[in-house]
Amino acid sequence: xxxxxxxxxxxxxxxxxxxxxxxxxxxxxxxxxxxxxxxxxxxxxxxxxxxxxxxxxxxxxxxxxxxxxxxxxxxxxxxxxxxxxxxxxxxxxxxxxxxxxxxxxxxxxxxxxxxxxxxxxxxxxxxxxxxxxxxxxxxxxxxxxxxxxxxxxxxxxxxxxxxxxxxxxxxxxxxxxxxxxxxxxxxxxxxxxxxxxxxxxxxxxxxxxxxxxxxxxxxxxxxxxxxxxxxxxxxxxxxxxxxxxxxxxxxxxxxxxxxxxxxxxxxxxxxxxxxxxxxxxxxxxxxxxxxxxxxxxxxxxxxxxxxxxxxxxxxxxxxxxxxxxxxxxxxxxxxxxxxxxxxxxxxxxxxxxxxxxxxxxxxxxxxxxxxxxxxxxxxxxxxxxxxxxxxxxxxxxxxxxxxxxxxxxxxxxxxxxxxxxxxxxxxxxxxxxxxxxxxxxxxxxxxxxxxxxxxxxxxxxxxxxxxxxxxxxxxxxxxxxxxxxxxxxx
Amino acid sequence: xxxxxxxxxxxxxxxxxxxxxxxxxxxxxxxxxxxxxxxxxxxxxxxxxxxxxxxxxxxxxxxxxxxxxxxxxxxxxxxxxxxxxxxxxxxxxxxxxxxxxxxxxxxxxxxxxxxxxxxxxxxxxxxxxxxxxxxxxxxxxxxxxxxxxxxxxxxxxxxxxxxxxxxxxxxxxxxxxxxxxxxxxxxxxxxxxxxxxxxxxxxxxxxxxxxxxxxxxxxxxxxxxxxxxxxxxxxxxxxxxxxxxxxxxxxxxxxxxxxxxxxxxxxxxxx
Numbered sequence: 074x075x076x077x078x079x080x081x082x083x084x085x086x087x088x089x090x091x092x093x094x095x096x097x098x099x100x101x102x103x104x105x106x107x108x109x110x111x112x113x114x115x116x117x118x119x120x121x122x123x124x125x126x127x128x129x130x131x132x133x134x135x136x137x138x139x140x141x142x143x144x145x146x147x148x149x150x151x152x153x154x155x156x157x158x159x160x161x162x163x164x165x166x167x168x169x170x171x172x173x174x175x176x177x178x179x180x181x182x183x184x185x186x187x188x189x190x191x192x193x194x195x196x197x198x199x200x201x202x203x204x205x206x207x208x209x210x211x212x213x214x215x216x217x218x219x220x221x222x223x224x225x226x227x228x229x230x231x232x233x234x235x236x237x238x239x240x241x242x243x244x245x246x247x248x249x250x251x252x253x254x255x256x257x258x259x260x261x262x263x264x265x266x267x268x269x270x271x272x273x274x275x276x277x278x279x280x281x282x283x284x285x286x287x288x289x290x291x292x293x294x295x296x297x298x299x300x301x302x303x304x305x306x307x308x309x310x311x312x313x314x315x316x317x318x319x320x321x322x323x324x325x326x327x328x329x330x331x332x333x334x335x336x337x338x339x340x341x342x343x344x345x346x347x348x349x350x351x352x353x354x355x356x357x358x359x360x361x362x363x364x365x366x367x368x369x370x371x372x373x374x375x376x377x378x379x380x381x382x383x384x385x386x387x388x389x390x391x392x393x394x395x396x397x398x399x400x401x402x403x404x405x406x407x408x409x410x411x412x413x414x415x416x417x418x419x420x421x422x423x424x425x426x427x428x429x430x431x432x433x434x435x436x437x438x439x440x441x442x443x444x445x446x447x448x449x450x451x452x453x454x455x456x457x458x459x460x461x462x463x464x465x466x467x468x469x470x471x472x473x474x475x476x477x478x479x480x481x482x483x484x485x486x487x488x489x490x491x492x493x494x495x496x497x498x499x500x501x502x503x504x505x506x507x508x509x510x511x512x513x514x515x516x517x518x519x520x521x522x523x524x525x526x527x528x529x530x531x532x533x534x535x536x537x538x539x540x541x542x543x544x545x546x547x548x549x550x551x552x553x554x555x556x557x558x559x560x561x562x563x
Numbered sequence: 564x565x566x567x568x569x570x571x572x573x574x575x576x577x578x579x580x581x582x583x584x585x586x587x588x589x590x591x592x593x594x595x596x597x598x599x600x601x602x603x604x605x606x607x608x609x610x611x612x613x614x615x616x617x618x619x620x621x622x623x624x625x626x627x628x629x630x631x632x633x634x635x636x637x638x639x640x641x642x643x644x645x646x647x648x649x650x651x652x653x654x655x656x657x658x659x660x661x662x663x664x665x666x667x668x669x670x671x672x673x674x675x676x677x678x679x680x681x682x683x684x685x686x687x688x689x690x691x692x693x694x695x696x697x698x699x700x701x702x703x704x705x706x707x708x709x710x711x712x713x714x715x716x717x718x719x720x721x722x723x724x725x726x727x728x729x730x731x732x733x734x735x736x737x738x739x740x741x742x743x744x745x746x747x748x749x750x751x752x753x754x755x756x757x758x759x760x761x762x763x764x765x766x767x768x769x770x771x772x773x774x775x776x777x778x779x780x781x782x783x784x785x786x787x788x789x790x791x792x793x794x795x796x797x798x799x800x801x802x803x804x805x806x807x808x809x810x811x812x813x814x815x816x817x818x819x820x821x822x823x824x825x826x827x828x829x830x831x832x833x834x
Contacts, residue, residue, distance in 0.1 A: 291791045311791040313615070363598040367616050430777050431616065434596045437778075445777050447690070 096561040098282035099542070101554055102294060102306035104422070105450070106262065106287035111244035112231040113186060116194035118471055118552040121231035122307075123265050123285050125553035129234035129250035132160055132179065133225050137558075139473070139550030141229045145174065145251060155220030155504050162211045166274040168237050169255035176213040180205045182235045183215065197477065198227040201501065222504035226474070231551065253278045253557055263287065279544075279560035291423065298324070298537055305538035305545060307554050310423060312370040318537045327536040329548035330383045333469035334376060335424055337432060337527030342487040343464050345413050352524040354404035355465075356394035358439040359432060365530050368427035373530035378517040379476050382531050383548070386513040390521040394528065401439040414442040415464040420453040424532065425467040432467070432527075458485045469532045473551050476516050477501075479525060488525045568820025574813025578806075582629040591619035593626050594778045602796050611802055614785070615792060620799070623780040624806050630692065630781045631810065634774070635761030637696045639754050642703020647750065649704070650711025651738040657716055666712070669705035677702040678767055685773035692775050699764050703757050710753045714746040748825035755818035759811045766807050782807050 107119035112129055126134060134144035143149075146160040166174040185191060187199035201224065204216040217224065227233060240249035248256050253275065254267035269281045286303055288294045291311035297303040298318070307327075309315065318324040337359065339346045346352055361375040374382045377390030405411050415436070419429040426447060433443040443465075448456065457463045463485075470478070480497035482489040496519065500512040521528070534549045544558035590610065597617030605612045611620035653665040681698035688694045715738070718724060727737050768774040769783025777784070782803040789799035 295791060313792050314794070317794055363596070367596065367598040367601065427615075431596055431598070433778060434594055434616075437594065447772055447776070 095279075096563070097280050098284070099280055099304045099556065099559065099561075100284045100286055100302065101556070102297060102303035102309075103285055103287050103554075104289055104294070104308065104310045107265075109245035110248045110256070110259065110265070111241075112234055113182070113236060113241075114192045114194075114245065121552040122554050123267075124234075124248060124250065124252075125231040125551065126252060126555040126557055127254045127267060127283065128248055128252045128256060129231070129236070130252050131228055131230070131234045133229040135229050135473075135551045135553070137546045137548065137550070137555070139548070141225050144229075145179075145235055149225075156217050158215045158217070158224065159208070160213050160215065162213065163274055164211060166251050167272050168240065168251055169249045169270055170237075170240055171272075172237060172239065174235060174237070174251050175210040176207040177210070178235055178237050179213045180207050181238045183233075185236075185241070186233065193232055195230060195232040195472075198230055198233055219502050220504050221501055222506075222509055223474070223501065229551070230473075231553070254280075254283055257282075276557075278557045280556055283556050285554070289421070301539075305536065305542055307534070307536040307538075307545060308549075309535050309537045312372050312423070312533075312535050315370070315372070315535055315537065323540055325538055325540045325542075327534070327538060327545060327547055328372065329534040329536075329546070330374070330381065331469075331471060331532045331534045331549035332381055332473040332475070332551065333471040333532030333549075334379050334381065334475075335373070335428070335467065335469040335529045335532050336379065337529055338466050338468060338486045339526050340461060340463055340465070340486060341489070341525060342461070345410055345415065346464060348408045348410065349524060350404045350408040351410050351413075352527075353394075354401040354408070354410070354439065355436065355441075356524050356527050357397040357404070358401040358435050358441075359394075359527050359529065360396040360435055361391065361529055362396075363435070364428045364431050367431045368424050369530070369533065372533035372535050374533070375530050376528045378521040378528055379470070379479065379526070380513070380517045381473075384474070386510045386517075388514045388517050390517065391528075393521055394524065398435075398439050405440060411440050412442065414444060416444050416446060418453065418457050418463045418466040419445060419447050420450055420466070420468060421447075422469070424469060428467050428529065432465075461485050461487060465527075467529070471532070471549070471552055476513070476520070479516070479520050486526060488520070488523070490519070490523065493519050565820060565824065567816045568824055571813050571816025571818070571820050574809055575817050578628050578810050578813065579632060581625050582632050585622075585625035585629050589619075589622035589625050591622045593618060593622045593780050602792075602799075605798075612798055614799055615788070615796070618780075620802055623785060624782070624802060627780045627782045627785060627803065628806065628810070630775045630779060631762050631765050631807075634692060634695050634699065634765040635758050638699035638703055638761045638765075639757050641696060641700025642707050642757060643750065643754060645700075646704040646707025646709075647711045647743075650708040650713075651715055651742060653708065653712045654715030654719060654742070655734045655738055657719065662712075665708060669708050672702065672705045678764055681764055681768055682771065682773060685768055690768075690773040690776060692779075695765055695768050695774050698768070699761050702764075703761070706757060707750070707753065710749060711746060714749050715742045718742050718745055748821075752818050752822040752825065755814055755821060759814035759818070762807065762811055762814070 103122055105119040107123055108117050109115050110120060110124055112120050112124055130144045132146040133141050136142045145163055147163045149158055149160045151158055168174055183205045186193045187202050201217045201221045202215055203218045206214045208214055236244060253270055253273045255270040257266040257268045259265045265285045267283045288297055294306060294310055295314050298306055315326050319326045339352055365373040375391050376382060377394055380387045417429055417433055419425045429445055433445055436443050457466050477497045478484050479488050480494045496516050503509050503512060538545055541561050541563040543562055544560055546555055600613055601615050601617040603609055603613040609619050614620055649665050653662040656662050684698040685694045724741055727741055765774055766783035769781040770787045774783055775781040785803040786800055793800050
């Protein structure tokens with residue numbers, strides 16, 4: 074009897090011990106599934122949201138506050154003329170397949186990204202590089218054609234991560250990087266699984282397993298959080314339910330800022346919209362606060378130009394395109410565009426679908442007819458982004474410091490202004506912080522003066538997580554779900 | 564024993580009247596947003612409260628009824644216009660090649676789940692009210708063809724048809740003058756049932772975003788848009804849901820009632 078009791082006690086103790094052991098696996102919810110897992114070969118934000126800092130690392134990386142900190146490069150020196158960057162790499166870094174990461178891999182990655190046939194989605198990041206030289210296995214020297222004040226910032230992007238020549242071919246489906254987590258499995262349409270990499274060179278994360286689960290439907294996302302199937306949803310798709318999570322002690326709601334300038338993009342080459350007065354009229358017809366309240370349930374900061382309000386260089390230009398339906402009507406009359414019909418293409422996120430209905434109503438109030446077409450992402454990318462067959466669309470540009478997209482005349486909204494291009498060229502060459510601020514502000518004013526797009530609001534990062542999880546990023550300085558600092562506290 | 568007929572007729576008439584009324588008057592403009600007054604409860608101004616954009620729910624339901632009824636009615640018309648002649652033709656040429664082709668064609672359409680094909684059609688040709696009508700109408704066609712053929716077949720064997728044939732009337736004239744009037748009651752009942760099915764499919768298509776497009780309100784989309792808010796604003800989903808249920812229930816009761824009232828055989832049994 075006594076032995077039975079003690080063994081029962083032992084079992085109990087074991088169970089209790091099990092229950093109190095710290096949980097080291099996490100399930101992260103994401104709205105969109107990445108089309109592939111190669112951040113150097115795809116533009117989709119969802120790729121970086123899985124692999125950035127978790128699976129792949131670059132020479133530098135973004136810290137949670139948006140600053141650029143060393144990653145694979147331990148340190149670096151910059152020549153006095155600002156043209157030569159010498160990176161000292163960390164010793165003992167290995168890829169997940171066991172091979173060593175050295176200067177040759179860095180050279181391969183950068184040369185691959187800037188090659189003429191490169192499929193990198195952000196080739197502009199590497200455009201200034203003229204040469205990459207291996208000095209020794211742990212030293213690599215990058216030469217630029219002209220000084221670039223943002224070079225270290227550029228190297229922190231997910232598109233600039235270091236890959237190995239022997240494994241890059243499989244990066245799309247079974248990526249091999251240097252990060253603290255390695256790829257385990259990808260069940261397409263459902264989830265991507267990562268596990269801790271035992272030979273990680275840096276500080277090992279508290280988590281040992283991470284699952285990224287893809288749930289597109291906001292109702293299903295709500296259900297998955299409530300049921301505990303998902304531990305954290307860093308970009309929760311239904312802002313209207315956040316107050317409920319907030320009231321529930323099981324969850325914490327994390328509201329921060331993102332780099333997502335949400336804009337009513339206008340096709341600057343479309344017949345009506347090539348007239349600046351029409352674009353100005355549309356900008357004045359929009360009531361931003363209504364859109365933020367109606368589509369995002371109050372989450373979001375109004376913007377008047379394509380720049381993040383939390384950036385120190387931001388200029389508040391919202392007054393320049395303040396809500397003024399009478400002025401909008403007058404401008405439309407002046408341009409002879411009263412009663413015109415415009416097409417509004419809406420991708421799936423609620424900011425676009427709901428925001429689109431509100432904008433359509435606001436444009437109707439000033440006498441424009443708006444035809445709404447809801448599109449799925451692949452259709453949107455095909456028809457709007459690549460095909461440029463649209464009048465208006467709503468989308469959030471979540472890349473950091475991306476005002477330079479206005480210097481690309483073939484970009485989907487087709488803003489073609491030589492002065493602006495010259496300004497961005499100058500900005501790229503400028504390293505002096507004060508001068509960069511001035512140029513950044515000039516650029517913001519220029520696109521606001523030209524009413525290139527309707528500037529709506531800065532997307533808020535509205536995340537929900539189990540209250541026992543700490544270390545999630547509050548803000549989104551880049552598209553990422555960095556799990557290296559995440560841990561369970563219970 | 565006309566309870567079904569009266570109740571079903573009343574419910575259907577109520578929605579039809581609301582839909583008709585919405586052409587000339589709604590309590591509020593359904594396209595007018597009032598973000599500040601969103602999610603308001605029922606009040607004297609907004610009888611059923613407002614939705615997440617501050618639109619008047621009562622007005623949206625009225626206009627939504629119009630869309631639902633219009634789509635379902637047009638789809639029934641489409642199905643009858645195509646299905647009834649096909650059924651008459653098949654019955655007139657019973658056992659022949661035409662009969663075989665029509666009925667196997669019917670089986671082919673029947674073999675596909677209607678809602679899935681309706682989604683396919685609207686997804687391929689783009690979401691709009693017209694494509695919804697087309698998609699639902701196509702699936703009404705074999706239903707009417709089959710009902711028509713079945714009823715007509717039994718009539719073709721009757722003596723008065725034989726008399727008409729002896730009198731030298733052609734197949735088309737007999738179908739139009741003698742067959743069709745005698746199966747009209749069946750068709751009316753079937754039309755009522757297909758009407759109810761049409762309402763449900765239209766709501767289903769709108770629910771997945773393939774029906775009437777915003778800003779036109781539709782019951783299905785109202786349901787879809789409100790489901791993330793169901794925990795704090797349940798009436799947003801409740802009202803359109805109730806509208807669909809009541810309308811479909813009304814039509815089904817009406818169909819039952821009409822069948823009882825129009826079918827002479829069933830009356831004889833009761834008497």
